Amino acid sequence: MSEQAFRAELGQHLARLWRYGLLLSRNRHVAEDLVHATCVRALERAGHYVAGTRIERWLLGLLHSIWINEVRTRRVRQEPARNGAETDNAFATKPHVMAAQVIRRVDGLPETQRAAVYLAYVEGFSYSEVAEILQVPVATVMTRLATARLKLAEYPPLYTVATSTEADHS
Structure with missing residues (x-):
């Protein structure tokens, strides 16, 4: 090249x-x-x-x-230390409430888990590609992702904006 x-x-x-x-x-x-x-x-x-x-x-x-x-x-x-202003950007607008909540939750993960989640789930790399990028064994990537999923599952369900039919029934 x-x-x-x-x-x-x-x-x-x-x-x-x-x-x-x-x-x-x-x-x-x-x-x-x-x-x-x-x-x-x-x-x-x-x-x-x-x-x-x-x-x-x-x-x-x-x-x-x-x-x-x-x-x-x-x-x-x-x-x-960061005061939270760096990631409080366009996702803070009303149509993106759930996206902002997801970002805050992922942002709260330890750096190693956050990097693995980003590379695998946002960038779409395979576990072996993530392992190569992070220079760790594939099993370590799998462990980091599993631990991150467990940590994220501890949170209550995300806030959702009620649809007009749900709002009419309340």
């Missing part, structure tokens, strides 16, 4: 990388830094990418590795 083709392919996955960076860091600025570092690393290691394989899996793996090895362990930003 030529450098120009590689750059074009990389550019198609920036939004996905940013979403994953935001999920991990819970901070927009740190997510942007993660995406930037991932792009730099991807360009530096373009020769390691095997053409024909899923580049998004490779890129998410690079981002995850950067998060673990550089950002998190060195605590680059030393920023205070």
